[in-house]
Amino acid sequence: EIVLTQSPATLSLSPGERATLSCRASQSVGSHLAWYQQRPGQAPRLLIYDASNRATGIPARFSGSGSGTDFSLTISSLEPEDIAVYYCQQRTDWPVTFGQGTRLEIK
Amino acid sequence: EVHLVESGGGLVKPGGSLRLSCAASGFIFNGYNMNWVRQAPGKGLEWVAHISGSSATTHYAESVKGRFIISRDNGKNSLFLQMNSLSDGDTAIYYCARVRADGGRGPLDYWGQGALVTVSS
Numbered sequence: 001e002i003v004l005t006q007s008p009a010t011l012s013l014s015p016g017e018r019a020t021l022s023c024r025a026s027q028s029v030g031s032h033l034a035w036y037q038q039r040p041g042q043a044p045r046l047l048i049y050d051a052s053n054r055a056t057g058i059p060a061r062f063s064g065s066g067s068g069t070d071f072s073l074t075i076s077s078l079e080p081e082d083i084a085v086y087y088c089q090q091r092t093d094w095p096v097t098f099g100q101g102t103r104l105e106i107k
Numbered sequence: 108e109v110h111l112v113e114s115g116g117g118l119v120k121p122g123g124s125l126r127l128s129c130a131a132s133g134f135i136f137n138g139y140n141m142n143w144v145r146q147a148p149g150k151g152l153e154w155v156a157h158i159s160g161s162s163a164t165t166h167y168a169e170s171v172k173g174r175f176i177i178s179r180d181n182g183k184n185s186l187f188l189q190m191n192s193l194s195d196g197d198t199a200i201y202y203c204a205r206v207r208a209d210g211g212r213g214p215l216d217y218w219g220q221g222a223l224v225t226v227s228s
Contacts (some may be wrong), residue, residue, distance in 0.1 A: 032213035043218040091213035
């Protein structure tokens with residue numbers, strides 16, 4: 001099973017600041033990595049797929065990068081509505097696996 | 108507009124069974140693979156099961172293999188999860204999710220609002 005490790009566990013930043021979230025895979029997943037946002041009380045929402053492609057309707061302030069085992073999600077300028085838990089997910093092999101999540105707090 | 112609506116959640120005793128349904132609309136259902144993903148209270152996301160558009164292929168997490176069965180009725184645009192031999196560890200919100208068109212195993216581009224399953228005596 002491919003294990004995804006996200007860091008940091010919690011990130012606390014102010015509006016307008018830049019956020020960088022990391023996801024490391026226990027073995028190469030190529031570019032088959034996605035990022036999801038889960039706001040409090042809501043279902044997850046796809047942000048980024050195949051490492052760097054924004055999903056439909058996702059603001060340009062969200063971007064993804066990386067390949068192989070190391071990936072990043074960057075939010076260029078934080079908005080209050082970005083308060084959420086962010087998960088990475090790999091689809092290279094069964095079972096599909098998720099990281100444990102990074103909680104983003106806005107100061 | 109794509110909509111996924113789960114139903115069938117509730118309280119069940121350990122060892123019991125429950126069947127979840129997911130009604131899909133706004134897209135050509137039989138053209139998409141579908142998944143179930145769950146989230147225990149206060150915990151992260153856990154993939155549960157996958158089914159191809161034609162039902163030819165299914166895959167399961169080890170934690171549910173042999174107990175859960177994923178199925179679909181393309182004529183009724185519906186996805187199902189039959190859950191048997193339930194235990195406390197199965198308590199979670201269960202989401203149905205659509206696999207993006209060219210995704211094979213994922214990513215999951217649309218999610219339902221979730222159905223809460225509580226296993227307790």
